Amino acid sequence: MDLTDLTIHAMQQQLADGRLTSVDLTKAFLARIHATDDQLNAFITVCDEEALVAARQADEQRATGNVQPLTGIPVALKDIFVTRGVRTTCASKILGDFMSPYDGTAVRKLKEQGAVILGKLNMDEFAMGSSNENSAFGPVRNPWNTGCVPGGSSGGSAASVAARQTAASLGTDTGGSIRQPASHCGVVGLKPTYGRVSRYGVIAYASSLDQVGPLTRDVRDCAILLGAIAGYDPADSTSVDTPVPDYLATLEGGVAGKKIGLPKEYFIDGVDADVKRAVQAVVEKYRELGAEIVEVSLPHTRYAVACYYLVATAEASSNLARYDGVRYGQRVDKGQGLIDMYSQTRAAGFGPEVKRRIMLGTYALSSGYYDAYYLKAQKVRALIRQDFLDAFEQVDCILTPVAPSAAFGLGDKTSDPLQMYLSDIFTLSANLAGICGLSLPCGLSGQGEAGGGLPIGVQLLGKPFGEAELLQIAYAYEQVSGWQGKTPKL
Numbered sequence: 001m002d003l004t005d006l007t008i009h010a011m012q013q014q015l016a017d018g019r020l021t022s023v024d025l026t027k028a029f030l031a032r033i034h035a036t037d038d039q040l041n042a043f044i045t046v047c048d049e050e051a052l053v054a055a056r057q058a059d060e061q062r063a064t065g066n067v068q069p070l071t072g073i074p075v076a077l078k079d080i081f082v083t084r085g086v087r088t089t090c091a092s093k094i095l096g097d098f099m100s101p102y103d104g105t106a107v108r109k110l111k112e113q114g115a116v117i118l119g120k121l122n123m124d125e126f127a128m129g130s131s132n133e134n135s136a137f138g139p140v141r142n143p144w145n146t147g148c149v150p151g152g153s154s155g156g157s158a159a160s161v162a163a164r165q166t167a168a169s170l171g172t173d174t175g176g177s178i179r180q181p182a183s184h185c186g187v188v189g190l191k192p193t194y195g196r197v198s199r200y201g202v203i204a205y206a207s208s209l210d211q212v213g214p215l216t217r218d219v220r221d222c223a224i225l226l227g228a229i230a231g232y233d234p235a236d237s238t239s240v241d242t243p244v245p246d247y248l249a250t251l252e253g254g255v256a257g258k259k260i261g262l263p264k265e266y267f268i269d270g271v272d273a274d275v276k277r278a279v280q281a282v283v284e285k286y287r288e289l290g291a292e293i294v295e296v297s298l299p300h301t302r303y304a305v306a307c308y309y310l311v312a313t314a315e316a317s318s319n320l321a322r323y324d325g326v327r328y329g330q331r332v333d334k335g336q337g338l339i340d341m342y343s344q345t346r347a348a349g350f351g352p353e354v355k356r357r358i359m360l361g362t363y364a365l366s367s368g369y370y371d372a373y374y375l376k377a378q379k380v381r382a383l384i385r386q387d388f389l390d391a392f393e394q395v396d397c398i399l400t401p402v403a404p405s406a407a408f409g410l411g412d413k414t415s416d417p418l419q420m421y422l423s424d425i426f427t428l429s430a431n432l433a434g435i436c437g438l439s440l441p442c443g444l445s446g447q448g449e450a451g452g453g454l455p456i457g458v459q460l461l462g463k464p465f466g467e468a469e470l471l472q473i474a475y476a477y478e479q480v481s482g483w484q485g486k487t488p489k490l
């Protein structure tokens with residue numbers, strides 16, 4: 001078996017037994033990145049030297065008996081996490097080669113626990129997109145079929161884990177950006193509850209929706225990484241001071257007697273037959289495992305896309321006002337005064353989708369339209385959250401597709417933003433409601449337009465701060481899914 005095929009928990013064991021060193025592992029992953037990234041474009045920055053230095057330090061620490069859960073484990077970061085000493089681009093030209101003076105909290109926690117950072121991953125510019133085609137560094141390709149998109153916006157985070165360029169990665173999810181690419185690339189992706197993981201040092205897109213989470217090979221690795229990054233942080237006023245449970249302790253508890261809800265509004269026309277079949281098969285497995293399947297209703301689902309694209313763009317227009325050529329990154333100044341400098345910098349620095357979102361959001365917030373759009377969207381958002389809280393009175397988790405189809409072809413949706421926005425129809429409600437959600441591989445597509453053989457994911461949505469139960473339910477299915485070990489032939 002190749003070293004790059006190992007899960008984090010397998011690495012932990014082999015490192016502890018002395019059968020493996022972090023330097024061996026890190027070299028194997030770096031070699032894999034260099035052998036495959038011409039095809040995938042998953043990395044914006046590869047940290048060859050820094051990673052090997054960290055790996056050597058991890059091995060030395062282990063020799064002295066100072067072992068942390070992630071000592072020597074190689075991981076990679078979406079390029080939205082600021083990192084001291086390594087550039088952060090957010091896949092935008094406007095940041096240039098921006099160097100942060102500090103590490104964000106999630107990154108600091110990973111480093112403190114001994115993780116080795118392999119590099120920074122490609123993404124949609126400022127995390128706006130569902131296909132990773134909105135990157136100033138070019139699109140990422142799906143390792144299962146390089147003619148297809150990996151999903152977005154954490155496309156590099158998903159593709160790199162699937163292609164065994166890294167053991168695991170961190171992404172961010174504002175409306176589906178961890179779960180949808182995880183589904184398209186056949187890996188596990190978790191969006192924790194709003195407030196569970198600190199966003200300090202994560203470049204803001206839509207602050208009331210953004211959340212940090214792991215993308216991993218399996219559910220156990222997901223539990224390990226979540227445990228490593230979760231927790232209250234005084235530097236992020238939206239992080240919640242509630243204890244972090246031991247996610248591994250309850251993982252194997254099974255699903256006997258658990259109630260799983262199927263929202264009737266989610267099993268609709270427009271979902272591919274392959275996806276329907278795969279998700280239905282998961283439901284049957286859960287039944288066999290002793291779970292009770294219950295129909296639930298989330299009646300405001302049909303307003304979710306409209307509501308999300310108002311809230312997200314409004315917050316984006318406000319967050320992105322800081323890129324003015326004065327404080328960060330690039331400046332374009334033809335010497336015609338301050339206002340011209342702002343507009344020249346922003347015209348040259350932002351890509352077309354980011355500009356579209358800033359304009360939509362600015363419009364929705366403008367006086368005269370604020371009540372009709374932004375305020376109305378906030379009210380609808382409260383109803384969507386209440387739908388979920390009501391449903392969770394009846395069930396322990398909710399099961400849905402992640403996306404209406406498997407990965408689509410590169411370029412298929414770039415000319416139609418609305419079609420692209422509809423890719424998130426099943427994921428973005430969880431962000432509006434602030435609950436947790438996980439994407440789990442459950443099958444491969446048949447011979448569709450893209451040629452078939454592409455991963456399909458199932459989504460499990462859980463109660464606020466119910467990650468432990470969500471992981472437990474996911475783990476039970478994973479054991480009987482027949483998926484384990486499936487990797488693209490890249």
Ligand code: GLN
Pocket residue numbers: 127128129130152153172173174175176177178205312424
């Ligand atoms: N595709 C959605 C958007 O473009 C979600 C993005 C995300 O979760 N960052 O807004």
